[in-house]
Amino acid sequence: MQPKSPKESFTTSTHIVLPNDTNVLGNLMGGRLLHWMDITAAITANRHCRRVVVTASVNHVSFSRPIALGDTVTLESRISRAFTTSMEIFIEVFVEGKMTGEKVKCNDATYVFVAVDQVGKPIEVPPVLPETHRDKELYEDALRRKQLGLLLAGKIKPGDAPELKELFSGK
Numbered sequence: 001m002q003p004k005s006p007k008e009s010f011t012t013s014t015h016i017v018l019p020n021d022t023n024v025l026g027n028l029m030g031g032r033l034l035h036w037m038d039i040t041a042a043i044t045a046n047r048h049c050r051r052v053v054v055t056a057s058v059n060h061v062s063f064s065r066p067i068a069l070g071d072t073v074t075l076e077s078r079i080s081r082a083f084t085t086s087m088e089i090f091i092e093v094f095v096e097g098k099m100t101g102e103k104v105k106c107n108d109a110t111y112v113f114v115a116v117d118q119v120g121k122p123i124e125v126p127p128v129l130p131e132t133h134r135d136k137e138l139y140e141d142a143l144r145r146k147q148l149g150l151l152l153a154g155k156i157k158p159g160d161a162p163e164l165k166e167l168f169s170g171k
Contacts (some may be wrong), residue, residue: 003129006138009047011077013040017069028067033093034058036075037109041089044077045113048087049125053113056086059145061109065095072096074103078135081142085122086114088142110145 013036015021021032038055045053067073073095080090093107115125130139147161158164 001124001126003127004048005129005131006078006080006135007131009044009079011040011044011047012074013043013077014072014074017067017071017073019069022069025066026069028069028071028073030063033063033067033073033107034061034109036073037061037077037091037093038111040075040077041091041109041111042113044079044089045087045115048079048082048128049115051115051117051123051125053087053115054120056112056114057149059088059110059112059149062107065104065106067093067095067106070098072098078138079128080110080135080138081146082125082128083146085124086112087125087128088112088145090138110142 015036017028021028023029038058042053042055073093075091075093077089077091080088082088089111091109091111092105093109094103095106096103114122117123128139130136144163147156147164150156151158151161151164
């Protein structure tokens with residue numbers, strides 16, 4: 001399978017926060033943001049492998065600042081790494097200043113998707129060929145995140161995750 005660049009599957013989506021998207025404080029509900037992230041990330045995963053994809057996990061979501069009613073929200077989604085049948089997708093969320101147009105990052109997340117065939121069986125996906133410095137950073141970090149997840153789930157032992165050695169050795 002031919003490797004693919006992250007720029008081939010990069011996805012942007014933009015939303016305005018409407019009253020039915022907010023909580024009692026007038027801020028975007030976390031569940032609505034997770035919904036938007038899941039859809040945007042799924043598009044990225046589908047663009048990478050051109051197959052049906054399903055969400056396997058949401059490994060990290062940060063909610064660093066509230067998003068208010070009326071804000072314009074932009075989600076940017078890129079593939080960080082592909083494993084045999086799974087793909088890690090990194091999403092950043094920005095709010096656009098109403099008067100300045102300046103984009104301020106307010107959230108990020110990593111999602112994992114699996115490509116499946118017509119009966120729901122996992123199938124192989126193309127590898128990722130990182131090109132930019134940021135692509136390469138995300139690519140390397142994705143392996144550590146995967147190994148840490150497997151370690152925490154008890155599926156591997158620390159010795160099976162050499163990329164995590166410095167976390168455990170204190171070096």
